[in-house]
Amino acid sequence: MSLPSGLLERIEQYFAAAPLPDARIESAGGLDVPVGRPTWPYPARPRPGEPVSVEDVRAAVALQEAAGLPVAIEWICEDAPTVETAVRAAGLTVSSSPLLVAADPVELLLPSGVRLYLVGADDPELPRYERLTSIAFAHPGPRSDAGGASVGVALGSPRTAVLRERIAAGRTVMMVAVEDGEPVAVGTHHPVVVDGTEVTEIVGVATLPRLRGRGLGAGLASALTAHARETAELVFLVAGDDDVARVYERTGFARLATVGVAELSYAG
Known part of the structure:
Protein backbone atom coordinates (compact mmCIF):
# COMPACT_ATOMS: atom_id res chain seq x y z
CA MET A 1 0.00 0.00 0.00
CA LEU A 99 3.58 2.44 14.24
CA LEU A 100 0.57 2.34 11.90
CA VAL A 101 -1.49 4.95 10.08
CA ALA A 102 -5.11 4.80 8.94
CA ALA A 103 -4.71 4.39 5.17
CA ASP A 104 -7.98 2.83 3.98
CA PRO A 105 -10.08 2.11 7.10
CA VAL A 106 -12.70 -0.63 7.02
CA GLU A 107 -15.88 -0.14 9.04
CA LEU A 108 -16.34 -2.95 11.55
CA LEU A 109 -19.59 -3.54 13.40
CA LEU A 110 -19.73 -4.24 17.10
CA PRO A 111 -21.50 -7.44 18.22
CA SER A 112 -25.29 -7.34 18.39
CA GLY A 113 -26.54 -5.77 21.61
CA VAL A 114 -23.41 -3.67 22.18
CA ARG A 115 -23.99 0.08 22.09
CA LEU A 116 -21.36 2.75 21.63
CA TYR A 117 -21.26 6.11 23.42
CA LEU A 118 -19.10 9.21 23.34
CA VAL A 119 -18.06 10.01 26.90
CA GLY A 120 -18.74 13.51 28.20
CA ALA A 121 -16.54 15.39 30.65
CA ASP A 122 -19.27 15.22 33.31
CA ASP A 123 -20.02 11.50 32.90
CA PRO A 124 -20.28 10.09 36.45
CA GLU A 125 -19.11 6.69 35.16
CA LEU A 126 -15.74 8.00 33.97
CA PRO A 127 -13.80 6.43 36.89
CA ARG A 128 -15.42 3.11 36.01
CA TYR A 129 -14.22 3.38 32.41
CA GLU A 130 -10.70 4.14 33.65
CA ARG A 131 -10.88 1.13 35.93
CA LEU A 132 -11.80 -1.04 32.91
CA THR A 133 -8.65 0.18 31.14
CA SER A 134 -6.54 -0.54 34.20
CA ILE A 135 -7.93 -4.09 34.50
CA ALA A 136 -7.49 -4.79 30.78
CA PHE A 137 -3.84 -3.75 30.66
CA ALA A 138 -3.06 -5.54 33.92
CA HIS A 139 -4.25 -8.77 32.25
CA PRO A 140 -3.05 -8.49 28.65
CA GLY A 141 -3.71 -12.14 27.73
CA PRO A 142 -4.12 -12.83 24.00
CA ARG A 143 -3.79 -9.27 22.71
CA SER A 144 -6.39 -7.89 20.31
CA ASP A 145 -6.42 -4.25 21.30
CA ALA A 146 -4.45 -1.19 20.26
CA GLY A 147 -1.32 -0.47 22.22
CA GLY A 148 -0.54 2.48 24.42
CA ALA A 149 0.76 2.66 27.96
CA SER A 150 -1.83 2.40 30.68
CA VAL A 151 -1.44 3.67 34.21
CA GLY A 152 -3.41 1.96 36.98
CA VAL A 153 -6.04 4.30 38.39
CA ALA A 154 -8.11 4.37 41.54
CA LEU A 155 -11.75 5.43 41.44
CA GLY A 156 -11.95 9.20 41.66
CA SER A 157 -8.18 9.54 41.23
CA PRO A 158 -6.43 12.82 40.32
CA ARG A 159 -5.92 11.35 36.84
CA THR A 160 -9.71 11.24 36.45
CA ALA A 161 -9.86 14.99 37.05
CA VAL A 162 -7.19 15.58 34.40
CA LEU A 163 -9.08 13.36 31.96
CA ARG A 164 -12.27 15.35 32.57
CA GLU A 165 -10.36 18.56 31.78
CA ARG A 166 -9.00 17.07 28.56
CA ILE A 167 -12.40 15.80 27.39
CA ALA A 168 -13.98 19.18 28.13
CA ALA A 169 -11.26 20.94 26.11
CA GLY A 170 -11.55 18.51 23.18
CA ARG A 171 -8.01 17.25 23.68
CA THR A 172 -9.19 13.72 24.45
CA VAL A 173 -12.10 11.91 22.82
CA MET A 174 -13.27 8.81 24.70
CA MET A 175 -15.68 6.13 23.50
CA VAL A 176 -17.15 3.31 25.54
CA ALA A 177 -18.93 0.16 24.40
CA VAL A 178 -21.72 -0.96 26.73
CA GLU A 179 -23.50 -4.32 26.89
CA ASP A 180 -26.40 -5.03 29.27
CA GLY A 181 -25.61 -1.79 31.11
CA GLU A 182 -21.96 -2.75 31.68
CA PRO A 183 -18.97 -1.05 30.03
CA VAL A 184 -17.10 -3.77 28.15
CA ALA A 185 -14.55 -1.85 26.05
CA VAL A 186 -13.12 1.66 26.03
CA GLY A 187 -10.67 3.69 23.98
CA THR A 188 -9.53 7.23 23.22
CA HIS A 189 -7.98 9.43 20.60
CA HIS A 190 -6.09 12.66 21.27
CA PRO A 191 -6.35 15.40 18.61
CA VAL A 192 -3.57 17.96 18.16
CA VAL A 193 -3.42 20.71 15.54
CA VAL A 194 -0.14 20.51 13.61
CA ASP A 195 0.61 23.32 11.13
CA GLY A 196 -3.07 24.14 10.84
CA THR A 197 -4.33 20.58 10.35
CA GLU A 198 -5.49 18.04 12.90
CA VAL A 199 -3.51 14.90 13.67
CA THR A 200 -4.69 12.39 16.25
CA GLU A 201 -3.42 9.23 17.95
CA ILE A 202 -5.65 6.32 18.98
CA VAL A 203 -4.57 5.14 22.43
CA GLY A 204 -5.51 2.57 25.02
CA VAL A 205 -8.23 0.54 23.30
CA ALA A 206 -9.07 -2.01 25.99
CA THR A 207 -11.56 -4.86 26.43
CA LEU A 208 -12.54 -6.68 29.61
CA PRO A 209 -10.37 -9.82 29.68
CA ARG A 210 -13.31 -12.24 29.94
CA LEU A 211 -14.92 -10.77 26.81
CA ARG A 212 -11.95 -10.83 24.45
CA GLY A 213 -12.18 -12.59 21.11
CA ARG A 214 -15.57 -11.11 20.20
CA GLY A 215 -14.28 -8.23 18.09
CA LEU A 216 -15.09 -5.57 20.70
CA GLY A 217 -11.67 -3.93 20.60
CA ALA A 218 -11.42 -3.91 16.81
CA GLY A 219 -14.99 -2.62 16.46
CA LEU A 220 -14.38 0.16 18.96
CA ALA A 221 -11.11 1.14 17.28
CA SER A 222 -12.94 1.24 13.95
CA ALA A 223 -15.51 3.63 15.43
CA LEU A 224 -12.78 5.80 16.97
CA THR A 225 -11.03 5.97 13.61
CA ALA A 226 -14.23 6.98 11.82
CA HIS A 227 -14.88 9.70 14.42
CA ALA A 228 -11.29 10.97 14.22
CA ARG A 229 -11.31 11.13 10.42
CA GLU A 230 -14.26 13.53 10.51
CA THR A 231 -11.80 16.28 11.44
CA ALA A 232 -8.27 14.81 11.36
CA GLU A 233 -6.12 14.53 8.25
CA LEU A 234 -3.91 11.89 9.84
CA VAL A 235 -4.87 9.15 12.31
CA PHE A 236 -2.22 6.83 13.73
CA LEU A 237 -1.61 4.38 16.54
CA VAL A 238 1.24 2.49 18.16
CA ALA A 239 0.29 -1.18 18.36
CA GLY A 240 1.21 -3.23 21.40
CA ASP A 241 2.98 -5.90 19.35
CA ASP A 242 3.02 -7.55 15.93
CA ASP A 243 -0.16 -9.55 16.61
CA VAL A 244 -2.04 -6.34 17.41
CA ALA A 245 -0.56 -4.69 14.32
CA ARG A 246 -1.89 -7.50 12.12
CA VAL A 247 -5.41 -6.94 13.50
CA TYR A 248 -5.24 -3.29 12.52
CA GLU A 249 -3.75 -4.03 9.12
CA ARG A 250 -6.89 -6.04 8.41
CA THR A 251 -8.98 -2.99 9.29
CA GLY A 252 -7.22 -0.64 6.88
CA PHE A 253 -4.19 0.55 8.85
CA ALA A 254 -0.75 0.35 7.28
CA ARG A 255 2.63 -0.03 8.95
CA LEU A 256 4.76 3.06 8.68
CA ALA A 257 7.64 2.69 11.13
CA THR A 258 8.72 1.34 14.52
CA VAL A 259 8.56 3.14 17.87
CA GLY A 260 11.20 2.43 20.49
CA VAL A 261 10.49 2.82 24.20
CA ALA A 262 13.10 2.81 26.98
CA GLU A 263 12.21 2.50 30.65
CA LEU A 264 13.90 1.66 33.93
CA SER A 265 14.29 -2.04 34.61
CA TYR A 266 13.10 -3.04 38.08
CA ALA A 267 14.71 -6.22 39.34
CA GLY A 268 12.54 -8.45 41.50
Missing part, protein backbone atom coordinates in the same frame (compact mmCIF):
# COMPACT_ATOMS: atom_id res chain seq x y z
CA SER A 2 1.47 3.34 -1.07
CA LEU A 3 1.48 6.02 1.62
CA PRO A 4 1.86 9.79 1.19
CA SER A 5 5.29 11.24 1.88
CA GLY A 6 5.98 13.30 4.98
CA LEU A 7 3.88 11.23 7.40
CA LEU A 8 6.74 10.57 9.82
CA GLU A 9 7.58 14.26 9.93
CA ARG A 10 3.98 15.14 10.82
CA ILE A 11 3.85 12.47 13.51
CA GLU A 12 7.10 13.81 14.97
CA GLN A 13 5.49 17.27 15.01
CA TYR A 14 2.47 15.79 16.78
CA PHE A 15 4.63 14.24 19.48
CA ALA A 16 6.47 17.53 19.97
CA ALA A 17 3.25 19.57 20.21
CA ALA A 18 1.14 17.24 22.37
CA PRO A 19 2.83 18.02 25.74
CA LEU A 20 2.95 21.81 25.32
CA PRO A 21 -0.34 22.66 27.09
CA ASP A 22 0.58 20.45 30.05
CA ALA A 23 4.32 20.71 30.57
CA ARG A 24 7.40 22.85 30.21
CA ILE A 25 10.06 21.40 27.95
CA GLU A 26 13.54 20.93 29.44
CA SER A 27 16.56 20.09 27.28
CA ALA A 28 18.89 17.20 28.02
CA GLY A 29 21.40 17.30 25.17
CA GLY A 30 19.57 15.93 22.14
CA LEU A 31 16.48 15.03 24.16
CA ASP A 32 13.44 17.14 25.01
CA VAL A 33 11.97 16.29 28.42
CA PRO A 34 8.38 17.39 29.15
CA VAL A 35 8.10 18.24 32.86
CA GLY A 36 4.52 18.48 34.07
CA ARG A 37 1.98 16.73 36.24
CA PRO A 38 2.77 13.12 37.13
CA THR A 39 -0.95 12.37 36.61
CA TRP A 40 -0.48 12.82 32.83
CA PRO A 41 3.19 12.25 32.01
CA TYR A 42 4.86 12.38 28.62
CA PRO A 43 8.07 10.55 27.63
CA ALA A 44 11.29 12.32 26.73
CA ARG A 45 11.89 12.40 22.97
CA PRO A 46 14.86 13.15 20.71
CA ARG A 47 14.81 16.32 18.67
CA PRO A 48 14.70 15.39 14.98
CA GLY A 49 18.12 15.24 13.39
CA GLU A 50 20.11 15.52 16.63
CA PRO A 51 22.28 12.68 17.97
CA VAL A 52 21.61 11.37 21.46
CA SER A 53 24.39 10.29 23.82
CA VAL A 54 24.37 8.21 26.98
CA GLU A 55 25.03 11.42 28.94
CA ASP A 56 21.88 12.94 27.40
CA VAL A 57 19.87 9.92 28.50
CA ARG A 58 21.20 10.08 32.05
CA ALA A 59 20.39 13.80 32.21
CA ALA A 60 16.84 13.14 30.98
CA VAL A 61 16.36 10.38 33.56
CA ALA A 62 17.58 12.72 36.31
CA LEU A 63 15.07 15.39 35.24
CA GLN A 64 12.21 12.91 35.23
CA GLU A 65 13.12 11.42 38.59
CA ALA A 66 13.50 14.87 40.19
CA ALA A 67 10.01 15.80 38.96
CA GLY A 68 8.44 12.58 40.23
CA LEU A 69 7.74 11.40 36.69
CA PRO A 70 8.05 7.85 35.36
CA VAL A 71 11.32 7.31 33.53
CA ALA A 72 10.48 6.90 29.84
CA ILE A 73 12.14 7.79 26.55
CA GLU A 74 10.34 7.23 23.27
CA TRP A 75 11.48 7.66 19.68
CA ILE A 76 10.72 6.70 16.10
CA CYS A 77 13.50 4.28 15.26
CA GLU A 78 13.78 5.25 11.59
CA ASP A 79 14.24 8.92 12.54
CA ALA A 80 16.59 8.53 15.51
CA PRO A 81 19.16 5.76 14.91
CA THR A 82 21.49 6.78 17.76
CA VAL A 83 18.93 6.55 20.57
CA GLU A 84 18.78 2.80 21.15
CA THR A 85 22.53 2.46 21.70
CA ALA A 86 22.50 5.39 24.13
CA VAL A 87 19.55 4.18 26.23
CA ARG A 88 20.94 0.66 26.46
CA ALA A 89 24.30 2.03 27.57
CA ALA A 90 22.47 3.99 30.28
CA GLY A 91 20.97 0.75 31.61
CA LEU A 92 17.38 1.22 30.44
CA THR A 93 15.20 -1.59 29.12
CA VAL A 94 14.20 -1.23 25.48
CA SER A 95 11.10 -2.46 23.70
CA SER A 96 9.65 -1.68 20.29
CA SER A 97 6.17 -1.46 18.77
CA PRO A 98 4.80 -1.03 15.25
